[in-house]
Structure formats: C-alpha cells, structure tokens
Amino acid sequence: MILALANARKEKKRPAAILESDGQPLMRILHVISTLNPAAGGPTESVRVLLSYGPIGYTGEVVTLDDPKAPYLKEIPFPVHALGPFRTTYGFNTKLLPWLIQNRERFDGVVVNGLWQYCGIAAWRALSGNTPYVVFTHGMLDPYFKRAFPLKHIKKWLYWMPFEHRVLRDAYRVLFTSKAEKRLAEQSFRLHPWNPYVVPYGASGPTGDPEAQKEAFFKHCPQVRDKRYLVFLGRIHRKKGCDMLIDAFAKVAASDPELDLVMAGPDSQQWAAKLQQTTVRAGIAHRVHWPGMVTGDAKWGAFFGSEAFILPSHQENFGIAVAEALGCGKPVLLADKVNIAEDIAEDNAGLMELDTPDGTLRLLERWIAMTPEEKQAMAERAYRCFHSRYDMRENAKAIIKLFENATVPTPRLRS
Template sequence: MRILHIIRTINPEAGGPAEAVRTLISYKDLGYEGEVLTQDDPNAPYLKGLPFPVHALGPVNSTYGYTSKLIPWLKKNRSRFDGAVVNGLWNYGGLAAYRALFGEIPYLVFPHGMLDPYFKSAYPLKHLKKLAYWLSAEYRVLKGANYVLFTSQAEKELAEKTFPIYRWTPHIVPYGADTPRIQKAEALRAFYDHAPELRGKRFLLFLGRIHPKKGVDLMLQAFAQTAALDPELHLVIAGPDQVGWRHELQTIVDKAGLTSRVHWPGMLKGALKWGAFYACEAFILPSHQENFGIAVAEALACGKPVLLSDQVNIAPDIKADSVGLVEADTLDGTLNLFRRWNALSADERTQMYKQAPITFRTRYDMKENAKIILGLFGKELKKHPLNNSES
C-alpha cells in the first residue's frame, strides 16, 4: 500500500511528529510504501540522504506554511496513493489536503496532541486566533477525515474539550517508537565519544525540545534542591534550544553551584541518541503537556525507567506497569520525582529495569501503529473504491 504523509516539516528538531513519520515509513516489510509532502525548503540539509521520497514545496515565510504549490501537487499526484495521513494541525497542509483529497482518496488526521486544552490556557491570545481558524477551516479538515487518530483515551477526551463544537470519527491507535537498530555497545561508544565528560558518570536524561512546555525549569530547580541527596548524580539535558532559553536556565544551574553536574550535549540523533538512553539511569520528563512522548517509549525500549509528570497522557500506563514514577507538573511534584528516585531500593530499581522492555513491546512498539493505519485504509478502500479523477 502506498501512503502519503503530509507534514509541515520533516526536520528532526521539530520533535515527535517528524520522528513518527520517519519511523512509520521505515516499515517496508509490512508492505507500507511511504512518501512525504512537506513545506520545507528543498535545499534544507536534513532532507539529504533520506531513504524515502520527500516532496518539499517550500520555502515558506511562516509557520502556517501557505504555498500555492500544495493543492495543485496533491490533485496531480493523488491517484498514485491509496491514502494520506495529515500530521499535525494549524497549518496549511491540512486545509490543502481537505480541498484536494476529500472524496477522492481516504485521508486520516493525526493531531499529535495539538488539540490539547493546555494550549488554550497557556496561550490564550493564540487560542483566539485558532478559534477563528477552527470555525473557518480546521473543523472541516477533521470532520472530513475518514478517521482522526488519537494515541490514548485521555488524548481523545481532552481534544473534545478544546473547542465549542466538534464532530469527527475518532480511532485510538497504539503509538510509540521503533526498536533501536544498533548494538548497545556501538551506541554507547558513539555517545561517550561525543560526550567524554560523561564516561563513568551516573545521570538522569532529559531528551527533547528545550521549551517551557517541557518543564525544564522545574527540573533544574528540583535538581538544585535535591542534588545533595546524591552527590554523584548528574543531569543531562539533550535537545535543541528552540526559544533561546538556555542562558536563563544556565543561571539556575550556576547559582546552585551545579555547573559541573548539568550537561548540555545538544541535539542527539541516531547512535548518539540511543547511546544516551543506554547510558542513563532513567529518563525524566516533567512536561506540562504531552499527548504521548516518543522519547518515553524510546527510553523503555532501552530498558530504562521513566520519571514523568501526570500531564504526560501515558502516565497511567507507567503507573500501572510500575515502570517509573509519576508526579504533578509542579515544582513540588518534580521535587518528589528526584526524591523518590533517590529513595528507591536496588531491588525496586532492578524490577523497573526488567519491566521497561516488556512495557515497550506490549504497549509502544510503533510497528503496531503502522499495521493499524494500513488496516484502516484497507477498510476504507473496500467501502469506497478509489476515484482516480484528475479534475
């Protein structure tokens, strides 16, 4: 089956949605041939050497990503595909897909958490703009989709609270990450070559965008207040600084006298990323909003427990499996994550390490997501044979 993924950007620095698309397209053994349509600049360096076709119709001048090329391209090429997946909301790709694909080929929408009411309270002015766009465009995109995909019951229920009206066909799909495609020893060697100062160190790992939504400030404040409990424990904060926040965060570290115990290795990809997961004691994510958190699944795949806020939508799974710790997305809650991790016995930690890969295999293997997407498209194609009109 040939599927088109429509996404604003495939840049790895964009976070989870871009990583999810890259992972899904890799499952060719399922008969899943994928192509990607983006509003990226075709000369962007991250497009070089990708193992799948990318049609980059940028550059564009805004995050909305309007380009007059999008609808004509979709109309010209839609007959080559069995279906399309719109990844993310609030950009022109969704509206273009609705206008070019509705009634022609099946399309699914993956909101990737972008309907969470957190954004309504955190960014009220932006929400007003989104409300206008919702009434004029985005609602039609979702209503017209064959299915709107949510990664959990919690994400689905939260999405229904964001706007005054909604009507779509929801479907909950398992979500997660790919298994590491590299040997542990090779990944560790690459990571320590990149960050030799961490060789032999024990550390907790944060890996993701350095953004206020992720609670990085809470994490540093909590580490500063609990550092004396375990003087040998370090903290690694890996990821792109998208909003220029690093200088302010470094001030917290320096004032606490922890400059030598907090490390900023930058964005880690490929072997470096997997090496960081294998090297850490546990993964920490005190996020204020996370519809899933691919890095959570990646940590579990590497056999590592996870320390989460209760605003990560899969936190109930983590508690149910006793494969990590969950607290509120507040300073007190984040303090508790550090304190409780420090207080765990060796046997309790060992049990979490054993459970982590089991939880990954049973709940978060991304290949199951790909199978379900193919099944949904197959179901729709049986109901409605393709209309390959080029009008």
C-alpha cells in the same frame, strides 16, 4: 439536481490501488507534513519511523514544505517530495494543492500530520470526496494550550470556525494516541463532529551495538563518561517543565552527590542560557550538562548510558522519547500530564507525579530512595512495557488496516 446531490452524499467504497512486490500486494500511503526537520519534534520522528516499515504491507511517500536542499533530507530512505521552502509558521505554499490534486489517485490513503497549518486545508480541498485521508492531531488539540496561551487560542478560533474543524469533520478518521488525548481534544473547541480513532503508538526500538552507541554519546558529552546520570531528551521548552527539573535537581543534589543530569535537546526558545544561570547560582553547574540536540547513535547512547529518563512536561500527548527510553530498558520518571504516564505507572515501569515543582521534586526523591535492586527490576519491566504497548510497528499495521476498510464520504456543501 436534487437526485444528483443525494447520490453524491452517499459513501463510496474506494478500490485499493495495488502495488505488487514479490507477489504480495502493497498499499501506497502518503504522509503530508510541513517539515521533516528532526528539530521540529515528535511528529517528524513518527513519520520517519512509520515509513521504515514497508515490508509489513505498504509503501509510503511524504510530501513536505521543506527546502529540497535541506541537509536532513539527504539520507531519508523513502521518497520525499519537498515543495518548499516556506517562510511563515502557517506554511502557505502555492505548489502543494496542485501537487495533491495531480497525485491523489496514486494513493490508497493519506495521513495529514498536525493542525493549524496550510497542509491541512490543502489536503481537505484536494482529497475530500476523492481519496480517504486521516488526520493525526499529535496532541495539538490539548486544552493545555487553551490555558497556557489564551491569546493564541483566540487566534485559533478565527481559523477553527471557517477551516480547521472542516478538515477534521471530513476526514475518514481523526487519530489519537490514547483515550486521554481523545477525551481532552473535545475540551478545546466546540464543533467537533469528527470520527475519532485511537491507534497504538510508540517508537522504533534501538538497533545496533549499545556500547558503540554510548561511546558516540560520550563524544558529545564527555563530562558524564563513567558517571551516573538522569537524562532529559527533548526540546528545551517551557512546556516541557525544564525549569522545574533544574530547580528540583538543585534541591536533591546533595542527597546523591554522584548523580548528574543531562539536558539534551534543541533550544529554539533560547532558554538554556537562563536555566544555566540557575544552575550556577545553585552551585550545580558542574553536574548539569547541555550537549544540545543528539540524534542517531548518540541519541540511543544517551538513553543506554543513563539510569533513567525524566520528563516533567506540562503537556505531552504521547512523547516518543518516553517510548524510546523504555525500548532501551530505562525506567521513565514522568509528570501526570504525559498522557501515557498512567499506563506506564500501572506497569510499574516508571514513576508518575503531578506536573508541579513539588511533583517534580518527588520524582527525583523517589528515584534516589530506590535500591539498586529495585531500579534494576523496574528497568526490566520498562523493556517489557515497550514491547507490549509501544512498538511503532503496531501503529503502522493499524493505519494499514484503517485504509483497507476506508470509505470516502463526499464532503458537505462548501460555501
């Protein structure tokens, strides 16, 4: 018995399951994520982008807890196994664990996207000691949440001790998008004996006709046609610093009366109405526009039509919209709590200030003070910055390389 346990603890090399395509071997990788709803934010977009790169060496599938009838699943070009719907934020689902056990041998590796949901514990139970899996934390271990939501942090501790830290402990790798995110993750909880790995991250660059894409956006937001504007594109959420941005814009509006502000994104917290009241009191309601969530060509058009992208967020492990703006050749105005802000400022492809009201005000003041020539030069550097740092194709290649060399450590004995 002792000898058997000792042998079981040894790492074993998992032979790659090869799928032939035009004579070239392809790896088969599964992504596990609770939802592919675009309104859920960055992780869903990253999965969609990663799985658009099959020709570079792998083929991918997704298992999700979405309702199979969800409209946003209809035109996805890769296989999606929708086992939902789920009705709680935790996302417990009786179908997921059996599905993973039944299908795990089909895949060379599995990417678990996000924390604090049943997807992680189901993957741990099904895959540990069998199929190599990595966990993409997507910024969910940032100590910002510990400070901003102390009661929620206590609840997470109750889940962390028996479950979540084991999901990370037994993963082949725990993936972070920057050295800053990796360092910050260790400040949230004790018990972090995971195997960290920093992968290049980014977004898919724009394709299509920029002029047609701008026209698609102007149909959503006709008020800014033929106008200069800055664009915020993301969730209308307190974490994103939207209130600071509105207040700061009100203070600088008179210094550049031709500049407007677009606040594009879903309003899950029902906060936009209160922010709009602020613009009315400040007398700038006609210069701040709320087109809601924009996707596809309209999203790219929002970037292409803007002068710059702005994100004064209190916490952002990466920010896919930041990379997308750079890919459109647009400078980015960022708070220092966006983890890639320092690298972008180093490339002089954008501006960085503190995630405070004064810092947000300085972002706008500095941008307004720049000459047209300086703005154009920064736009050119933004485009180069995207291609040198944030093309998501490099992220896909990194994940493939990880699984090519993956071993499967047998999990520790569980109670």
